[in-house]
Amino acid sequence: MSNKLRPLLGVSMAVLVGACSSASPTATASSPAQATTTSTVASSASGPPLRSGASQVAGNSTQTSDRASVTIDATWAGPAAGAVFEVKMDNHMIDLASIDLTAATLTNDRGARLSRPTWEGGSSGHHREGKLSFGGSSAALFADASWVQLELPAVGDAAPRDFKWQLSK
Numbered sequence: 737m738s739n740k741l742r743p744l745l746g747v748s749m750a751v752l753v754g755a756c757s758s759a760s761p762t763a764t765a766s767s768p769a770q771a772t773t774t775s776t777v778a779s780s781a782s783g784p785p786l787r788s789g790a791s792q793v794a795g796n797s798t799q800t801s802d803r804a805s806v807t808i809d810a811t812w813a814g815p816a817a818g819a820v821f822e823v824k825m826d827n828h829m830i831d832l833a834s835i836d837l838t839a840a841t842l843t844n845d846r847g848a849r850l851s852r853p854t855w856e857g858g859s860s861g862h863h864r865e866g867k868l869s870f871g872g873s874s875a876a877l878f879a880d881a882s883w884v885q886l887e888l889p890a891v892g893d894a895a896p897r898d899f900k901w902q903l904s905k
Contacts, residue, residue: 799899804892805829810899812886815878819850819870821886826863830892833860839889842870844881850874878903 798811806829811822819842825832842850850870857866868886878884881903888897 797901799901801897801899803895803897806832806892808888808891808897810886810888812899812901814901815874815903819853819872819874819877821868822865823857823868823888824863824865825891827892828862830862831860832862832864832891835864835891836889837866837868840868841887842874842877842884843887844877844884846881848877848881850877 797814798809801808801810806825806827809822809824811824813820823837825835837855838853840851840853842853850872853868853870855866855868858864883900883902885898885900888899890896
């Protein structure tokens with residue numbers, strides 16, 4: 737390699753490493769089959785056992801799933817905000833453009849389901865974030881429900897990512 741190109745290569749590598757290392761400092765690791773709650777709200781002891789981390793929904797409640805080298809944060813402001821979720825995905829291994837977030841579903845403990853959300857946000861790269869909004873009657877989905885669960889398509893492995901929020905009655 738020419739001595740003239742070495743400084744340019746070094747600067748390029750430094751910029752690339754710096755851009756990809758600006759991951760969220762609040763992300764928390766969890767076991768492969770579980771999301772964790774990163775908000776500071778109390779857990780509910782009633783209701784069914786929770787597969788994913790769960791909390792009373794009071795204000796913004798963020799849950800994190802860290803699996804297959806991809807970290808996903810899902811934030812929900814609760815029923816008053818409707819079926820709208822902020823989703824952030826970070827990794828350094830795969831291009832996230834192939835993940836079809838419009839295949840996500842939102843279900844409750846009674847089996848009611850909303851599907852085909854709209855995605856407003858980025859569509860490619862190693863870092864992707866935006867808003868996932870479910871149409872339909874979200875008020876009916878939340879009414880008398882004990883919990884709601886957001887299921888995102890598989891990201892980085894074969895299993896979908898589940899985020900479950902316990903609701904106050």
